Amino acid sequence: MMKFSTFPVFKKIFLLTVLLLSIGRVSNATEILSAIKGKVLTSDGQPAAYVTVQIKNTNHGTLTDQNGEFVFKKIKAGHYTLQVSLVGYETTEKEIDVETDKITAISIQLTASQNQMKEIIVVGGKNKYMVNGPSSSLRIQSPLVEIPQNIQVVTKDVLNDQQIYDIMEGVTRNISGAQRIGHWDIYARINARGSQLTAFRNGMNVQISPWSPLSEDMSMVDRIEFVKGPAGFMMSNGEPAGIYNVVTKKPTGIDQKEVTISLGSFETYRSTLDLDGKLSKNGKLLYRLNLMGELRGSHRDYEFNNRYSIAPVLKYLIDDKSSLTVEYTHQYMEMNVIGSNYAFSKRKYGDLPINFTTAEPNLAPTKINDKSVLVIFEHQFNSQWKFTAQGAYFNYNQVGQSMWPSGFTTSNDSLLQRGINNWDALGINKTGQMFLNGKVTTGSINHSILAGVDMKHSDYYADWNQWSELGDTTFNIYKPTYGNIAVPQWDRSKDIRERGVQYTYGYNAVYVQDELGFFNNALRLTLAGRYTVNKYVNPYEGSYTDNKVTPRLGLSYSVDKNTSLYFIYDQAFLQNPGRDYLGNDFKPLTGDNLELGFKKNWLNDKWNSTVSLYQITKNNVLTTDNEHPNPANGQYTYSKQTGQQEIKGVEVDVRGDVVNNLGVVINYAYTDAKISKDSDPKFVGNKVPGTSKHIQNTWLTYKISKGALNGLRFSAGYQYQVGRIAGLVYDKSENALPDYFRLDGGIGYSTNKLSLNLTVNNVLNKYLFTGAPSGGLYYWQAEPGRNVRMSVGYKF
Known part of the structure; x- marks a missing residue:
C-alpha cells in the first residue's frame, strides 16, 4: 500500500530527474573505423596501470591495462583532448587529431610517481567486475594480490548489472560465504564465517546499535569491500568474521x-x-x-x-x-x-x-x-x-x-x-x-x-x-x-x-x-x-x-x-x-x-x-x-x-x-x-x-x-x-x-x-x-x- 501524500520530497526529485531525462538527446552515429591507441607512463617512465583516460567533453572513458596501454575504438574523425586524472595533482591533458579510417597512436607521461598512482580515481570505461587495489579508506596501499588477507570487492558495475537497489538485496551473492539473515527492512545483517560482519562506511564504524545502520542505498555507492577475518589492525575492533566497508562516490574532476x-x-x-x-x-x-x-x-x-x-x-x-x-x-x-x-x-x-x-x-x-x-x-x-x-x-x-x-x-x-x-x-x-x-x-x-x-x-x-x-x-x-x-x-x-x-x-x-x-x-x-x-x-x-x-x-x-x-x-x-x-x-x-x-x-x-x-x-x-x-x-x-x-x-x-x-x-x-x-x-x-x-x-x-x-x-x-x-x-x-x-x-x-x-x-x-x-x-x-x-x- 503506497502513501504518496506523505512523500512530497520524493515527488520533487522524481520530477527533476524526469525533466533532465526528457531534455537529453540520443545520437545514432554510424559506425566509424577510426581509433585512438596509446600508453600512459609515470614520471619515471614506468607503465601507469589502471589509470582513467577520458576524452574531454564526451562520455568516452577507459582504463589502462597492466602495461599502461589503452584504446578507443570507433571514434569520429576530429580534434580531441585526452584527459588523465590524478587526485591532488594537475590533470594531464593531451591534444590529438584523429583521421578517418586510421589508428592514431599517442603517449602520455604523468608528473606523478608510481606510488602516487594509487590516488587515481577510477571512472568511466568498460564494464569491470574486478579491481586490483583497495580504496584509500582501508588504509593499506598494496595491490590486493599482495595483501595477506582475503579482501573481495563488489564494484558498481556488478551492482548496476544486478539492479541492486540497497545493500539488503543481492549483494551477498557476490561474496563467498556471505548470507543475509532474516531481519526487518531497515538494516543489513550479513553473516560470514560464523558471525555477523561489522558495518563500515568509508572506513568508519557506523554501527550504533544491533539494529543499525540504516541500509545504504546503492545510488551513492561506488564499491563495497568485504574484509574477511579480524580487521582490527586497520579498521577497529569487531567480530572475527570481518567487516564490510561501503565506499561512497567521490568527486573525480571529470564532468x-x-x-x-x-x-x-x-x-x-x-x-x-x-x-x-x-x-x-x-x-x-x-x-x-x-x-x-x-x-x-x-x-x-x-x-x-x-x-x-x-x-x-x-x-x-x-x-x-x-x-x-x-x-x-x-x-x-x-x-x-x-x-x-x-x-x-x-x-x-x-x-x-x-x-x-x-x-x-x-x-x-x-x-x-x-x-x-x-x-x-x-x-x-x-x-x-x-x-x-x-x-x-x-x-x-x-x-x-x-x-x-x-x-x-x-x-x-x-x-x-x-x-x-x-x-x-x-x-x-x-x-x-x-x-x-x-x-x-x-x-x-x-x-x-x-x-x-x-x-x-x-x-x-x-x-x-x-x-x-x-x-x-x-x-x-x-x-x-x-x-x-x-x-x-x-x-x-x-x-x-x-x-x-x-x-x-x-x-x-x-x-x-x-x-x-x-x-x-x-x-x-x-x-x-x-x-x-x-x-x-x-x-x-x-x-x-x-x-x-x-x-x-x-x-x-x-x-x-x-x-x-x-x-x-x-x-x-x-x-x-x-x-x-x-x-x-x-x-x-x-x-x-x-x-x-x-x-x-x-x-x-x-x-x-x-x-x-x-x-x-x-x-x-x-x-x-x-x-x-x-x-x-x-x-x-x-x-x-x-x-x-x-x-x-x-x-x-x-x-x-x-x-x-x-x-x-x-x-x-x-x-x-x-x-x-x-x-x-x-x-x-x-x-x-x-x-x-x-x-x-x-x-x-x-x-x-x-x-x-x-x-x-x-x-x-x-x-x-x-x-x-x-x-x-x-x-x-x-x-x-x-x-x-x-x-x-x-x-x-x-x-x-x-x-x-x-x-x-x-x-x-x-x-x-x-x-x-x-x-x-x-x-x-x-x-x-x-x-x-x-x-x-x-x-x-
Missing part, C-alpha cells in the same frame, strides 16, 4: 552526469541522479551530487518502503599535496510497521502463503531520518609519506512501532494473539581517525608503514516499553481477515533522551603495522599490533571497560607478479555486555584467526581468483546459565561465560572477464561452524546458528561488442545454499532450514550515453525464506516470488 528511471513489480518507482564535475575554473573545487527517490510496495499487503537520499560531496584541492573533502548524507525512509514481514506457525516453516502479513491497513508507518557528515583531510608530504585525518558524525532518528505476537492460544494452533509496541530510537555516533602511511628502505629491506589512532563514541536511546495487544486471539493465520481495528496511542510527551533507555559504547585505540619486503619485495612479512580500550554502559548491566593488545602476523610471497601465497594470524577483540548471577562483568570476547591463501591475477589482469582456508576460535562466548534462575521471574535469564565456537572453512572467489566480453562472479564456501564448549554439554557439537555448510553463487554477463547487436548483454545467475542453520537457536531438533536456490536473469543494452536494463528475480517463482524457532513457534521472512525490474539510464 559527467547520469539520470536513471526504474520501474518494477509491486508498484516500484525509482529515480536517481548523479552529477560530477568542477565548481571552479581552476579545477581546485570539485563536487559530486547523488539524489535518489523511491516508492516501493511489497508482495505483502499493507507494506511499503518509500525512501529518498541526498548525498552531496565537495573536495577542495588546497595545493598539489593537500586536499579537504566534506560529505553530507541524508537518507529518509518511511515504511510499514516493523516486524509485519514475519509469518508465524506452530506447525512448520513455510505453511502460510508468501503474501501473509500480520499488519493492518490503518497502522501508522515507521519514519527514519539518517544523517551523517564526513570530513577527510589528506596531505602528501612526498612520494613516500602521506597523512590522513578524518572525522564523522552520524545521527539516526526513528519514530515508529514494532509487532511481535504473544503466542497462539493453548487449544488452537490457528489463532494468534498479535502484539504491538512503540519503537522510537535516537542514535548518535562520533568517530575520529588519524593515520600515517609511509615507505622507507633499510639496507635491502623495504618497509611499508601504517600507524594511527582510532576513536569512537556512540549513544543509543531506545523506547520500546509501551506494549499492547493488537486485536484479539480470533486472528486466524490460515483464514486471516483485516480491517480497521483499534490502534493504541503511544505517549511521546517526553523527549526520547528522557523516556528511552540509554546505551553507551566507545573505544580508543592506537595501532602500528610494518610490512617488511625482502628479495625485491617478493617476500613480505607483516608485523602489527593494536591496543584498544573498550567502554560500555547501560542501566541494566552497569558500566565497564576492557583493554587488550591484539597482534597480527602475516606472510605473503609472490611466485610472480600475478601470483602470491599468504599466511595470516590475527586476533579479534570486542565488548561482551552483561553480568553473571553474582553481578560480575564478563570478559571480552576474543577470537583467533589462522588463514592460508592463494591469489592470482589471470590473463593480463582480466580476472582474478582467491582461495583461502581458515580456522577461527571464538572464546568467552556467552551461554545460558541453567544453574541459577533469575529470582525476579524464576526463568533462566542469567548468562554464563563458558562458551567457545570453532569455525573452519574453505572459500573460493573468481571475478572478472574470464574470456572476452564475459564477466563473471563465481564463489563457493564450505563452513563447518560448531559449538566446542558450553555450560550445557548437550549443546556441544551443535552447529553455530546463522550459518550454511555450503554456499555457491554464480553471476554471468555476456556483452556483444561487434556488429549490429553491439552493446547488447545477457545476464544470469543463481544462489545456492545447503545445510542452512536457523539464526539465534542452538537446538539440533529445530534449527534446520530447507536448502535455498534462487535463479535470476536479465537482458540489457548500452551505448556511450544510453543504457537499458531488464532483470527478472526468482525466475522459478520459488518460496524462499529465512527464519528460526522461538518460544514454541516458528517464524520466518518470505522473499517475493517472481518479480521484474526495468531501468533506463542516460548520460549527458
Whole structure:
C-alpha cells in the first residue's frame, strides 16, 4: 500500500530527474573505423596501470591495462583532448587529431610517481567486475594480490548489472560465504564465517546499535569491500568474521552526469541522479551530487518502503599535496510497521502463503531520518609519506512501532494473539581517525608503514516499553481477515533522551603495522599490533571497560607478479555486555584467526581468483546459565561465560572477464561452524546458528561488442545454499532450514550515453525464506516470488 501524500520530497526529485531525462538527446552515429591507441607512463617512465583516460567533453572513458596501454575504438574523425586524472595533482591533458579510417597512436607521461598512482580515481570505461587495489579508506596501499588477507570487492558495475537497489538485496551473492539473515527492512545483517560482519562506511564504524545502520542505498555507492577475518589492525575492533566497508562516490574532476528511471513489480518507482564535475575554473573545487527517490510496495499487503537520499560531496584541492573533502548524507525512509514481514506457525516453516502479513491497513508507518557528515583531510608530504585525518558524525532518528505476537492460544494452533509496541530510537555516533602511511628502505629491506589512532563514541536511546495487544486471539493465520481495528496511542510527551533507555559504547585505540619486503619485495612479512580500550554502559548491566593488545602476523610471497601465497594470524577483540548471577562483568570476547591463501591475477589482469582456508576460535562466548534462575521471574535469564565456537572453512572467489566480453562472479564456501564448549554439554557439537555448510553463487554477463547487436548483454545467475542453520537457536531438533536456490536473469543494452536494463528475480517463482524457532513457534521472512525490474539510464 503506497502513501504518496506523505512523500512530497520524493515527488520533487522524481520530477527533476524526469525533466533532465526528457531534455537529453540520443545520437545514432554510424559506425566509424577510426581509433585512438596509446600508453600512459609515470614520471619515471614506468607503465601507469589502471589509470582513467577520458576524452574531454564526451562520455568516452577507459582504463589502462597492466602495461599502461589503452584504446578507443570507433571514434569520429576530429580534434580531441585526452584527459588523465590524478587526485591532488594537475590533470594531464593531451591534444590529438584523429583521421578517418586510421589508428592514431599517442603517449602520455604523468608528473606523478608510481606510488602516487594509487590516488587515481577510477571512472568511466568498460564494464569491470574486478579491481586490483583497495580504496584509500582501508588504509593499506598494496595491490590486493599482495595483501595477506582475503579482501573481495563488489564494484558498481556488478551492482548496476544486478539492479541492486540497497545493500539488503543481492549483494551477498557476490561474496563467498556471505548470507543475509532474516531481519526487518531497515538494516543489513550479513553473516560470514560464523558471525555477523561489522558495518563500515568509508572506513568508519557506523554501527550504533544491533539494529543499525540504516541500509545504504546503492545510488551513492561506488564499491563495497568485504574484509574477511579480524580487521582490527586497520579498521577497529569487531567480530572475527570481518567487516564490510561501503565506499561512497567521490568527486573525480571529470564532468559527467547520469539520470536513471526504474520501474518494477509491486508498484516500484525509482529515480536517481548523479552529477560530477568542477565548481571552479581552476579545477581546485570539485563536487559530486547523488539524489535518489523511491516508492516501493511489497508482495505483502499493507507494506511499503518509500525512501529518498541526498548525498552531496565537495573536495577542495588546497595545493598539489593537500586536499579537504566534506560529505553530507541524508537518507529518509518511511515504511510499514516493523516486524509485519514475519509469518508465524506452530506447525512448520513455510505453511502460510508468501503474501501473509500480520499488519493492518490503518497502522501508522515507521519514519527514519539518517544523517551523517564526513570530513577527510589528506596531505602528501612526498612520494613516500602521506597523512590522513578524518572525522564523522552520524545521527539516526526513528519514530515508529514494532509487532511481535504473544503466542497462539493453548487449544488452537490457528489463532494468534498479535502484539504491538512503540519503537522510537535516537542514535548518535562520533568517530575520529588519524593515520600515517609511509615507505622507507633499510639496507635491502623495504618497509611499508601504517600507524594511527582510532576513536569512537556512540549513544543509543531506545523506547520500546509501551506494549499492547493488537486485536484479539480470533486472528486466524490460515483464514486471516483485516480491517480497521483499534490502534493504541503511544505517549511521546517526553523527549526520547528522557523516556528511552540509554546505551553507551566507545573505544580508543592506537595501532602500528610494518610490512617488511625482502628479495625485491617478493617476500613480505607483516608485523602489527593494536591496543584498544573498550567502554560500555547501560542501566541494566552497569558500566565497564576492557583493554587488550591484539597482534597480527602475516606472510605473503609472490611466485610472480600475478601470483602470491599468504599466511595470516590475527586476533579479534570486542565488548561482551552483561553480568553473571553474582553481578560480575564478563570478559571480552576474543577470537583467533589462522588463514592460508592463494591469489592470482589471470590473463593480463582480466580476472582474478582467491582461495583461502581458515580456522577461527571464538572464546568467552556467552551461554545460558541453567544453574541459577533469575529470582525476579524464576526463568533462566542469567548468562554464563563458558562458551567457545570453532569455525573452519574453505572459500573460493573468481571475478572478472574470464574470456572476452564475459564477466563473471563465481564463489563457493564450505563452513563447518560448531559449538566446542558450553555450560550445557548437550549443546556441544551443535552447529553455530546463522550459518550454511555450503554456499555457491554464480553471476554471468555476456556483452556483444561487434556488429549490429553491439552493446547488447545477457545476464544470469543463481544462489545456492545447503545445510542452512536457523539464526539465534542452538537446538539440533529445530534449527534446520530447507536448502535455498534462487535463479535470476536479465537482458540489457548500452551505448556511450544510453543504457537499458531488464532483470527478472526468482525466475522459478520459488518460496524462499529465512527464519528460526522461538518460544514454541516458528517464524520466518518470505522473499517475493517472481518479480521484474526495468531501468533506463542516460548520460549527458
